[in-house]
Amino acid sequence: MDTLHLSRHISSQFNEEIEQIRNHVMAMGGLVEQQLHQALQAIANADSDKAQRVIDNDRQVNDWELKIDHECTRIIAKRQPAASDLRLVMTILKTIADLERIGDETRRIAKVALESFNTEQQDLLVNLDNLGRHVWQMLHDVLDAFARMDIEAALSVYKEDKRVDREYEAITRQLMTYMIEDPRSIPKVMNVLWSARSLERIGDRCKNLSEYIIYLVKGKVVRHSNESELERNARS
Amino acid sequence: MQSKLVVDNFSLWFSQQQVLDRIALQIPANRVTALIGPSGCGKSSLLRAMNRMNELMLECRSEGDVQLDGQSIYRVDTDLARLRCRVGMVFQKPNPFPKSVYDNVAFGLRLQGERSHRRLDEQVESALKQVGLWSEVKQRLHQTALSLSTGQQQRLVIARAIALQPEVLLLDEPASALDPISTLKIEELIYELKASYTVVIVTHNMQQAARISDFTAFLNQGRLVEWGETHTIFTQPTSQHTEDYITGRFG
Numbered sequence: 001m002d003t004l005h006l007s008r009h010i011s012s013q014f015n016e017e018i019e020q021i022r023n024h025v026m027a028m029g030g031l032v033e034q035q036l037h038q039a040l041q042a043i044a045n046a047d048s049d050k051a052q053r054v055i056d057n058d059r060q061v062n063d064w065e066l067k068i069d070h071e072c073t074r075i076i077a078k079r080q081p082a083a084s085d086l087r088l089v090m091t092i093l094k095t096i097a098d099l100e101r102i103g104d105e106t107r108r109i110a111k112v113a114l115e116s117f118n119t120e121q122q123d124l125l126v127n128l129d130n131l132g133r134h135v136w137q138m139l140h141d142v143l144d145a146f147a148r149m150d151i152e153a154a155l156s157v158y159k160e161d162k163r164v165d166r167e168y169e170a171i172t173r174q175l176m177t178y179m180i181e182d183p184r185s186i187p188k189v190m191n192v193l194w195s196a197r198s199l200e201r202i203g204d205r206c207k208n209l210s211e212y213i214i215y216l217v218k219g220k221v222v223r224h225s226n227e228s229e230l231e232r233n234a235r236s
Numbered sequence: 237m238q239s240k241l242v243v244d245n246f247s248l249w250f251s252q253q254q255v256l257d258r259i260a261l262q263i264p265a266n267r268v269t270a271l272i273g274p275s276g277c278g279k280s281s282l283l284r285a286m287n288r289m290n291e292l293m294l295e296c297r298s299e300g301d302v303q304l305d306g307q308s309i310y311r312v313d314t315d316l317a318r319l320r321c322r323v324g325m326v327f328q329k330p331n332p333f334p335k336s337v338y339d340n341v342a343f344g345l346r347l348q349g350e351r352s353h354r355r356l357d358e359q360v361e362s363a364l365k366q367v368g369l370w371s372e373v374k375q376r377l378h379q380t381a382l383s384l385s386t387g388q389q390q391r392l393v394i395a396r397a398i399a400l401q402p403e404v405l406l407l408d409e410p411a412s413a414l415d416p417i418s419t420l421k422i423e424e425l426i427y428e429l430k431a432s433y434t435v436v437i438v439t440h441n442m443q444q445a446a447r448i449s450d451f452t453a454f455l456n457q458g459r460l461v462e463w464g465e466t467h468t469i470f471t472q473p474t475s476q477h478t479e480d481y482i483t484g485r486f487g
Contacts, residue, residue: 008486
């Protein structure tokens with residue numbers, strides 16, 4: 001997909017640079033997606049080895065951020081990009097910052113899997129897993145929307161965030177009830193709560209990513225606007 | 237915003253060939269407007285239409301109108317010498333006369349009948365100061381202008397144009413023959429000049445247009461494709477043609 005004709009520069013070298021940087025963003029996105037998937041699996045299966053691997057691999061995510069950051073700087077210095085090229089570079093810079101933060105949240109989630117939970121507390125983790133799958137799907141979809149520069153897909157990710165917020169609220173209520181009933185469980189339950197919070201934050205960041213895609217394709221800044229404004233701008 | 241020049245449905249032909257096709261464009265006062273477009277798109281012809289320089293070419297014919305402060309410059313009774321004093325022009329290659337630095341700047345003033353040495357001195361100094369050349373040449377005002385560097389010569393030519401206190405300055409790729417430092421000096425000069433003058437600049441250098449202009453007009457094949465505020469043109473142009481041109485894509 002090349003909605004923005006990114007491969008039609010007269011300079012083939014510039015085309016290659018842009019192609020490469022987009023591939024790197026996809027590779028970074030793929031890694032973050034995989035990290036989140038494994039962190040969720042580690043919690044579900046109480047697999048502390050896997051959790052530790054997720055924690056260790058976060059360094060790779062950080063390395064990607066630095067590498068792509070550097071590539072963006074080089075394109076700005078060498079090419080002085082304008083219009084859609086400029087928007088692409090700006091979008092990538094913002095996208096990788098959010099992806100890196102998603103990586104950090106994922107590491108926090110993985111830390112929960114290092115803890116041991118008794119059978120009763122396992123129930124709490126089931127809800128966390130549902131929220132996790134939901135958020136993971138959002139991340140998957142928004143990366144897909146970025147690759148295809150698909151406004152409609154970006155919009156549906158944007159809308160999905162509200163549902164994630166509602167699920168998060170439900171989990172919070174449930175965990176609070178649990179803590180009231182059994183104060184001894186508070187330290188463990190707090191960890192689950194923090195994980196739910198991290199997942200909710202990942203949802204917010206996926207929403208950011210969808211806004212950047214609309215900016216990239218349409219040239220309209222839609223951050224901090226309400227849903228109907230955003231939809232109007234995206235579809236105009 | 238007040239328009240200094242209004243190009244009204246202007247078309248231009250050289251012999252049988254049409255070079256401008258119904259251009260409608262407003263040049264805001266005390267702002268820098270950049271004309272960009274591929275070679276042969278008509279941007280220099282449009283620039284020259286603003287002080288009727290095209291008529292120096294043979295077999296030139298035009299339709300439509302250009303107004304300066306609301307007055308048509310294409311009326312038969314227009315005083316062309318007066319028009320070109322009000323709308324001054326600087327070309328791509330610096331073209332100082334083979335005379336002294338002083339005489340170059342004083343040339344137009346003398347042509348206008350200025351005889352007072354004191355007033356000539358004042359105006360020459362003022363023009364050279366405006367272009368930032370005074371400190372560099374004040375010791376050699378009476379040496380030939382051809383001894384100056386190309387960058388200095390270009391600023392001298394701009395001084396010659398502004399000594400006549402024009403209202404509009406037309407610049408046809410004024411920095412294309414200059415090194416980066418001289419280019420930046422010219423760009424800085426243009427930025428300063430817009431406080432007193434309305435500037436229209438033709439440039440092939442996209443970044444230069446982006447840096448120095450407030451408004452940008454993109455021309456292609458004699459037509460005005462898009463016109464708007466420079467920051468809009470360079471971040472989210474409306475037309476795919478403009479986008480392709482400023483980002484260096486195949487159109």
